[in-house]
Amino acid sequence: MKMLRYSFLMTLLLLLPAILFAQKREKKKKEEEKPAVVAPQPVVEDKPVDDVPRNKNAKGTIIEFKPPYNHMLVLAEDDEEGRYRHVFLTDSTLFPKHKVSYNKDKRKPVKPKDLISRSFFRAGMEINFHFDHYQSSLRNVAKEIYLDDDYFGNAKVNGILEFRDGNRAVIDGHEVRLDNGAVIKGEEEWKNKTFTTFNQMQLGAELTVRGRRDTTGVIFVKKGTMRPVDITKDDLMMRRAMNRAMVMNKDVLQIGKETSFRFVTDRNIFAYVNDIGQKLIPEYLKSLDIEHPDFINFKFYLVHDDSFNASAYPNGTVIVHTGLLKQLENEAQLAAILGHEIAHVTQRHHTKSYRNGKDWQAFADFSNVALGTQVSSDIPAQVIQAAKDMKYSSYDRNQETQADRIGLQYMFNAGYDPREAAKIWDKLAREEKNDIESPIEAEALQFAMNASSTGEQRADNNDRAKKMAAMGQSMRKQDFALMMFRNVAAKKGESVYASHPRSRDRYNHVNFLLSTAFAFKDFEKLSTGESEFKNIQSKITAPASTPVPTSTPPGSGSNGPKPPKPLKTPKSKPGGKSFVKPK
Ligand SMILES: [Zn+2]
Known part of the structure; x- marks a missing residue:
């Protein structure tokens, strides 16, 4: 594991010139106003000779994606440990509406109308990504990033009808509308019945609806079924x-x-x-x-x-x-x-x-x-x-x-x-982040995060590197930075950018819902x-200090009262306060 982290850190530093190069090219491309359909290009010039890319596909949720949109933090579905994957984007990364087909290794052309702007993508969205995984540097470089087929097209929702108002309803927490002419068929106790507005339906029933999700996240229902919830x-x-x-x-x-x-x-x-x-x-x-x-x-x-x-x-x-x-x-x-x-x-x-x-x-x-x-x-x-x-x-x-x-x-x-729900996770995410950092670690972490960011932040990195070098005295600044990264990474038990624990993930998800399912609601x-x-x-004051009468269930063979134990308390991070998400 330590080797993995180390290699990744190395990559991060090695990647800096490549990112600068990619940004320059992006600028040039914009000037020429050409459609972003280009053949896959080698991305990094200074990569080690033996760093062979392997073709991979994965599914995941975007955790962070900010201007200038050249790096994405993704929580991959196949990763049981909930670690984040860093996916680097280049000029040749495509953002098609649907999966791109390949002829052998050659990407088939995609029409400009089938592309979406990369700035459309937001934290909280579920994506598919096709990428090159470099086996030696462990770097991921995206070829295509696309949404599920049903994001713009077909959507299916199954769940309890929680709220209804005419042709509007909330099913499984999703905002849905009945399209003109939509029909919901009854099943079991509603067999042979059909429904054309949500008001005719039973709150608390189980609905399965199919339709089309538009870009705001609202699902327009074309057909569906209603049955009683199966309380087993x-x-x-x-x-x-x-x-x-x-x-x-x-x-x-x-x-x-x-x-x-x-x-x-x-x-x-x-x-x-x-x-x-x-x-x-x-x-x-x-x-x-x-x-x-x-x-x-x-x-x-x-x-x-x-x-x-x-x-x-x-x-x-x-x-x-x-x-x-x-x-x-x-x-x-x-x-x-x-x-x-x-x-x-x-x-x-x-x-x-x-x-x-x-x-x-x-x-x-x-x-x-x-x-x-x-x-x-x-x-x-x-x-x-x-x-x-x-x-x-x-x-x-x-x-x-x-x-x-x-x-x-x-x-x-x-x-x-x-919106207050998002604030809870935001606050927790910040506090979790503050837990890990000594001043010098904060410098190092910021340095690492800046490496793939804006020109301003990169300029800031020169100062940081000097500061870190001063703290590290005789060490070369890069060696010192690397050492600090490893400390931070080891403490977090996660990857280098690991200032994004689950609270940040949940913050992003709630925010995504607020900007889609709740997009047209008036919060004021x-x-x-x-x-x-x-x-x-x-x-709220501490409880009175009288001994707690432990009620012992009859017949349990206990020898009298014992002090009560609290519910399993969550693991604390090394050196950190314990902030735990409600289960
Ligand atoms: Zn929970």
């Missing part, structure tokens, strides 16, 4: 077992044997957090009778814990740590966190995670025990175990993205300014709710 036995079992595994005792919420929280008992604070949570619950669930099998009994607790975290359980219990609340700036930001957690519950991510997870047996036991009619009032050990395991069943990236997307709609529908009249929030925030 597994979902219901999970909820019931979770209810059994949770025990309230005075100010303690006990979950299974080992997990307990002291919640904030101040009636005003308790009511404040719970009221915001209740407001965010989607309409279709609010209107259900308590006896209805789909009913979810949402409850929101603020618990004493200094970490920046929040979590949701399948029975609708949502827990917010005081450490998170203290970091937020207003009510809208709290609504963003709660909305995200509610979405995990409404989308039944727990069941899906369990089912997709490796621990099939645990889930089977969990289900059997929860369903068994012989279950007495004792909480069976397996249920406790399963409940305890809940905290370890993490959501996958798609589920997090879905929760962000739907959570944003929940907060918007409840009257909160969704929406609330951020600052003064009351600050008031509540100032009232």
Whole structure:
């Protein structure tokens, strides 16, 4: 791994003249006003002789792409570790609307009308990229970058109908409109029925719609189907077992044997957090009778814990740590966190995670025990175990993205300014970045980032290099810079530009949604709710120091009360504060 990072750093420095060269050519090309259709060209003149490019294709999400648009940071889908890939662009990188075909190694010509401007691409977009991967320097040079076929053409959305208004609706957090003449067919209990406006349809039903997505991100529906949401036995079992595994005792919420929280008992604070949570619950669930099998009994607790975290359980219990609340700036930001957690519950991510997870047996036991009619009032050990395991069943990236997307709609529908959600991630991303840097590391990191950027930044690099050389005394400035890069990289455990942890990723995704699905919404009249929030925030005090009465489930064989353990606290980065995204 160390070698890899080192090689990459070397490349970065080696690449500098090439980028200068590429920019010069770009300028020249603009003057000549030729269409950007040119044959692939060798990009770097000073590359090592044995640096053989290998042809590769990948899919990913743009994390960062800024003027002068010659470098893209991409989170590749095939990379399980969530590392970012640096993709360098050149004059000959094409941005076609669709995949380019090749005849042997020769790129077939692309008509200018089938090209899009590179500045069209934004952070948050999902792209396909075809690139040369240089095996020795580990450099990626893009040949073509294009969106999925359905970005401009066909789009398919499947999910719960969360909101509707005539020909407008929100499905799975996406903004959709019914095209003229569009027909939605009913299935199962709506068999033989057809629908031509969303108002005729059932909120909370599952819709699958097909249509066309325009460049604003709105999907224009041509056809689709509607059926009832399939709440499975597994979902219901999970909820019931979770209810059994949770025990309230005075100010303690006990979950299974080992997990307990002291919640904030101040009636005003308790009511404040719970009221915001209740407001965010989607309409279709609010209107259900308590006896209805789909009913979810949402409850929101603020618990004493200094970490920046929040979590949701399948029975609708949502827990917010005081450490998170203290970091937020207003009510809208709290609504963003709660909305995200509610979405995990409404989308039944727990069941899906369990089912997709490796621990099939645990889930089977969990289900059997929860369903068994012989279950007495004792909480069976397996249920406790399963409940305890809940905290370890993490959501996958798609589920997090879905929760962000739907959570944003929940907060918007409840009257909160969704831009506040982006602010949370932006703030966290900045704080994460600040964690790693000593002054000299900051210089080195900035130096590395500038290497592929504007002329102004490159001029700035001369000063930085001098500063770093002075700090490094007798070392050559480049050697010293390299050493510092490696330190930074080793600390981050990621690539060199690794000042882009997941918070930055989520910030970009939320921003992308705001500029597409929310493009035409008026945010100005929406609330951020600052003064009351600050008031509540100032009232949070540490819990009284009386010993916590640990409620021990009967029959669990415990020898009396034990001090409660908090939920698994997130890993801290070496030398850093622990800032963790709510799960
Ligand atoms: Zn989450």
